[in-house]
Amino acid sequence: MDMQLENKVVLIAGGAKGIGAAIANSVAAEGGISVIVDRDAAAGNKLCEDIGAQGKRCGKICTDLSSAGQCAEAVEQTLREFGALDVLVNNAEIDDTIELQKGSPAEFESSVNKSISHYYNVAHFALHALKKSRGCIVNIASKTATTGYDVTSGYAAAKGAILALTREWAVELLPYGIRVNAVLPAEGKRLTRPEEIAATSLFLMSAQASHITGQHIFVDGRFAHPDRAQTSAPHAEGK
Numbered sequence: 678m679d680m681q682l683e684n685k686v687v688l689i690a691g692g693a694k695g696i697g698a699a700i701a702n703s704v705a706a707e708g709g710i711s712v713i714v715d716r717d718a719a720a721g722n723k724l725c726e727d728i729g730a731q732g733k734r735c736g737k738i739c740t741d742l743s744s745a746g747q748c749a750e751a752v753e754q755t756l757r758e759f760g761a762l763d764v765l766v767n768n769a770e771i772d773d774t775i776e777l778q779k780g781s782p783a784e785f786e787s788s789v790n791k792s793i794s795h796y797y798n799v800a801h802f803a804l805h806a807l808k809k810s811r812g813c814i815v816n817i818a819s820k821t822a823t824t825g826y827d828v829t830s831g832y833a834a835a836k837g838a839i840l841a842l843t844r845e846w847a848v849e850l851l852p853y854g855i856r857v858n859a860v861l862p863a864e865g866k867r868l869t870r871p872e873e874i875a876a877t878s879l880f881l882m883s884a885q886a887s888h889i890t891g892q893h894i895f896v897d898g899r900f901a902h903p904d905r906a907q908t909s910a911p912h913a914e915g916k
């Protein structure tokens with residue numbers, strides 16, 4: 678299957694480790710240019726070196742996306758270095774352990790803000806470039822948005838908002854030919870592997886998914902199916 682990702686510039690927010698790193702490797706394997714935006718400089722440098730050692734192009738930007746200014750700068754730096762932006766992958770995770778019974782209103786507000794703002798901010802600042810490229814956005818969400826977890830009020834609220842924003846942006850950006858989809862990792866009988874999330878993300882950003890937008894794609898070995906008795910016990914690792 679030809680993904681048509683050769684030379685496409687893919688900004689991966691939170692791209693240095695875990696699922697983001699698997700997406701960066703998969704993009705590189707298809708001949709695309711991964712731009713790894715992450716606050717973990719050591720992991721970002723190492724991944725970029727590894728991708729470069731395979732003769733692939735790659736960029737790295739060490740920054741903390743919790744500031745709107747830094748989100749804007751990450752996009753602008755990508756454009757200065759590579760001249761275009763074809764795909765935005767919103768993936769950076771800022772987790773929390775706020776539970777309704779213990780978390781204060783201020784803690785909840787701060788947690789939601791930390792978990793969702795950078796998804797909006799990077800997309801906002803990337804929009805002018807995505808309009809030019811008629812590119813696309815892949816938002817990494819979580820099954821927690823639909824199943825709950827029990828100690829993650831801020832995270833769950835933010836992941837639910839990401840699903841809503843995926844639909845909202847898909848509608849708003851339809852006239853510009855920009856597709857927006859969400860991928861929901863989860864554990865079914867086992868934890869979804871980063872490479873499985875990467876494969877789905879790659880498909881969604883590829884030309885093969887040209888008629889898919891506004892969708893929430895579960896990659897979960899059937900965890901979110903209503904009949905959960907047939908899947909693993911809830912509360913395995915992974916949110």
Ligand SMILES: NC(=O)c1ccc[n+]([C@@H]2O[C@H](COP(=O)([O-])OP(=O)(O)OC[C@H]3O[C@@H](n4cnc5c(N)ncnc54)[C@H](O)[C@@H]3O)[C@@H](O)[C@H]2O)c1
Pocket residue numbers: 690691692693694695696697714715716717720740741742743767768769770771817818819820861862863868869914915916
């Ligand atoms: N791994 C799972 O089982 C699972 C399950 C459900 C959902 N998810 C979602 O998948 C995404 C990736 O999860 P993961 O497990 O690979 O996470 P991870 O912690 O392994 O990687 C997240 C990356 O984001 C970076 N990051 C976090 N905050 C940042 C910030 N403010 N600025 C810049 N970089 C920042 C981290 O440095 C890290 O490299 C997240 O959105 C998460 O909610 C993961």
